[in-house]
Amino acid sequence: MTQAQRIDGKAFAAGMTARIAAEVTALRDAAGVEPGLAVVLVGQDPASQVYVGAKHRATVAAGMRSFEHRLPAETSQTVLLDLIGQLNADPNVHGILVQLPLPAHLDASALIAAIDPSKDVDGFHVINAGRLATGQDAMVPCTPLGCLFLLQDHLGDLSGLHAVIVGRSNIVGKPMAQLLLAANCTVTIAHSKSRNLAALCRTADILIAAVGRPEMVRGDWIKPGATVIDVGINRIPDGDGTRLVGDVAFAEAGHAGAITPVPGGVGPMTIACLLQNTLTAFRRKLAAEA
Numbered sequence: 013m014t015q016a017q018r019i020d021g022k023a024f025a026a027g028m029t030a031r032i033a034a035e036v037t038a039l040r041d042a043a044g045v046e047p048g049l050a051v052v053l054v055g056q057d058p059a060s061q062v063y064v065g066a067k068h069r070a071t072v073a074a075g076m077r078s079f080e081h082r083l084p085a086e087t088s089q090t091v092l093l094d095l096i097g098q099l100n101a102d103p104n105v106h107g108i109l110v111q112l113p114l115p116a117h118l119d120a121s122a123l124i125a126a127i128d129p130s131k132d133v134d135g136f137h138v139i140n141a142g143r144l145a146t147g148q149d150a151m152v153p154c155t156p157l158g159c160l161f162l163l164q165d166h167l168g169d170l171s172g173l174h175a176v177i178v179g180r181s182n183i184v185g186k187p188m189a190q191l192l193l194a195a196n197c198t199v200t201i202a203h204s205k206s207r208n209l210a211a212l213c214r215t216a217d218i219l220i221a222a223v224g225r226p227e228m229v230r231g232d233w234i235k236p237g238a239t240v241i242d243v244g245i246n247r248i249p250d251g252d253g254t255r256l257v258g259d260v261a262f263a264e265a266g267h268a269g270a271i272t273p274v275p276g277g278v279g280p281m282t283i284a285c286l287l288q289n290t291l292t293a294f295r296r297k298l299a300a301e302a
């Protein structure tokens with residue numbers, strides 16, 4: 013049996029982070045200021061706590077200022093809107109994100125809409141989504157941006173390739189489609205209700221699995237030689253404990269050309285791209301003030 017090449021997102025993200033840290037040092041030496049990232053976490057979701065902790069450590073390691081706001085699950089919409097208003101006005105904060113998912117009583121769309129689009133380092137604000145869709149400078153959502161970097165590093169020019177994206181979320185599926193269209197791919201967005209999903213996936217040169225269901229994409233959904241990007245991070249029972257699996261049945265994907273592992277694939281790229289977006293927001297502010 014052939015063995016698909018493993019796309020090492022962890023190593024790629026480490027290289028990006030080192031480059032970003034060097035740029036932050038150079039900017040601090042030149043301008044005497046450094047980028048600041050504010051992260052708002054509401055509630056006790058265990059996975060979100062892990063991700064927010066990882067964001068804090070990565071931000072500090074890159075020489076940026078980290079402003080963490082960990083709030084109780086019962087925090088009201090009004091209190092959060094007030095906090096976002098303060099962060100928008102704070103000159104030391106260049107990037108703001110609200111960690112998702114939020115407790116059910118909160119309106120995530122309204123909170124994201126309250127973030128200054130120039131500080132929206134998640135790229136979830138409709139202004140940034142619209143800018144991306146119309147080919148203008150935008151803050152690009154971190155996970156799809158990370159997927160694009162891995163694809164371009166592995167394949168080079170993506171022109172003319174058929175990309176099938178399984179998943180239509182605002183966070184991954186839709187912005188991923190915009191990025192791949194801009195890179196001259198032919199793009200199909202599929203989802204759990206698409207007819208003949210397995211056959212559709214078999215037509216993909218690039219298969220992006222972002223559906224949030226453990227190992228839903230089986231080996232016989234993958235065209236031999238295809239490049240597979242697995243965005244899923246699913247914790248499943250394993251013996252007495254748990255383990256992480258993606259949306260792709262990794263063990264059945266040996267005939268792919270290349271595949272991202274879970275963990276160690278797309279996940280670390282999400283955080284590296286968050287640092288990149290924060291640096292971009294900072295640079296744009298410096299340029300606007302010059």
Ligand SMILES: Nc1nc2c(c(=O)[nH]1)N[C@@H](CN(C=O)c1ccc(C(=O)N[C@@H](CCC(=O)O)C(=O)O)cc1)CN2
Nearest residue numbers: 063109110111112113134154275276277279280282283
């Ligand atoms: N406001 C946001 N909320 C969420 C986002 C986001 O981009 N913005 N994405 C995800 C969670 N996420 C970042 O927030 C994220 C997920 C996974 C990883 C990661 O590095 N995963 C590791 C495994 C970690 C583990 O052991 O659990 C890996 O894949 O190697 C980083 C960030 C939802 N919410």
